[in-house]
Amino acid sequence: MYTILVANPKGGAGKSTLSTNLAGMLASTRQRVVIMDLDKQQSATNWLARRPALLPKIMSWNEDTDMEELRQFGPQWMIIDTHARLRRADRTYLLSRANFVLVPVNPSVFDIEATAKFLIKLHQDTNVQSGKVAIGLVGSRTDSRTRMAQELNSFFQRSGLPVVMFVPDSVLYPQCARDGMSIYDLPRTRTEQQLEAWQPLVDWIKGQMTRSKDFAAAVTTVPEHGVVQVA
Ligand SMILES: Nc1ncnc2c1ncn2[C@@H]1O[C@H](COP(=O)(O)OP(=O)(O)OP(=O)(O)O)[C@@H](O)[C@H]1O
Numbered sequence: 001m002y003t004i005l006v007a008n009p010k011g012g013a014g015k016s017t018l019s020t021n022l023a024g025m026l027a028s029t030r031q032r033v034v035i036m037d038l039d040k041q042q043s044a045t046n047w048l049a050r051r052p053a054l055l056p057k058i059m060s061w062n063e064d065t066d067m068e069e070l071r072q073f074g075p076q077w078m079i080i081d082t083h084a085r086l087r088r089a090d091r092t093y094l095l096s097r098a099n100f101v102l103v104p105v106n107p108s109v110f111d112i113e114a115t116a117k118f119l120i121k122l123h124q125d126t127n128v129q130s131g132k133v134a135i136g137l138v139g140s141r142t143d144s145r146t147r148m149a150q151e152l153n154s155f156f157q158r159s160g161l162p163v164v165m166f167v168p169d170s171v172l173y174p175q176c177a178r179d180g181m182s183i184y185d186l187p188r189t190r191t192e193q194q195l196e197a198w199q200p201l202v203d204w205i206k207g208q209m210t211r212s213k214d215f216a217a218a219v220t221t222v223p224e225h226g227v228v229q230v231a
């Protein structure tokens, strides 16, 4: 099982939007996905509860999850949607389990400043330094024509980290959030621009998976008991 951690200490950075649409993207390609929602607001968990039964199944992993059912489901991907106030110990633990970390950032100077500090902390982590975890930056709610989008892009370039995608600012995301759907569950005629925007993320993940045998060997398995306990 590959583990994707979605994290940014800034509230409203787009973590749950990225987590749920990523889950929808993987599920739409017949991948078995489980979401671990560490946020007390339970945005991703509530999204899953609203998800129409006819859509590709995505499981939730929380303290109420039937572990036998989860094991039978056999998740290939775990997406961890985090909250804005991750403690250092929790961050370290989650990084030790993750294969990917996606950091969504809004095009705003407040968000950029908060994220700059977070990226320094990520850089100091031993699992990041050893290359076990691949970090990817994601622009949230970005309109490429705006000056702030350009500033976000130059911040990304200066960080030296891979820039994996820019999620357009679109009403489709709050609509999907309301309906328990992802853009991958909508008719293609409505989502052409979005799917194009998401393709670099799809390609990046595929590229990372094939980049080395070590990376593939580092995949984590479903633990015997319970969920990750994070305050
Ligand atoms: N690309 C987008 N286009 C339009 N609206 C968006 C987009 N991405 C996120 N939003 C909206 O921005 C708000 C914040 O997004 P989201 O809840 O995903 O952030 P978050 O980082 O999970 O927040 P929190 O830190 O509170 O968990 C939500 O109302 C969401 O619907």
Ligand SMILES: [Mg+2]
Residues within 6 Å of the ligand: 015, 016, 017, 039, 043, 081, 082
């Ligand atoms: Mg959230």
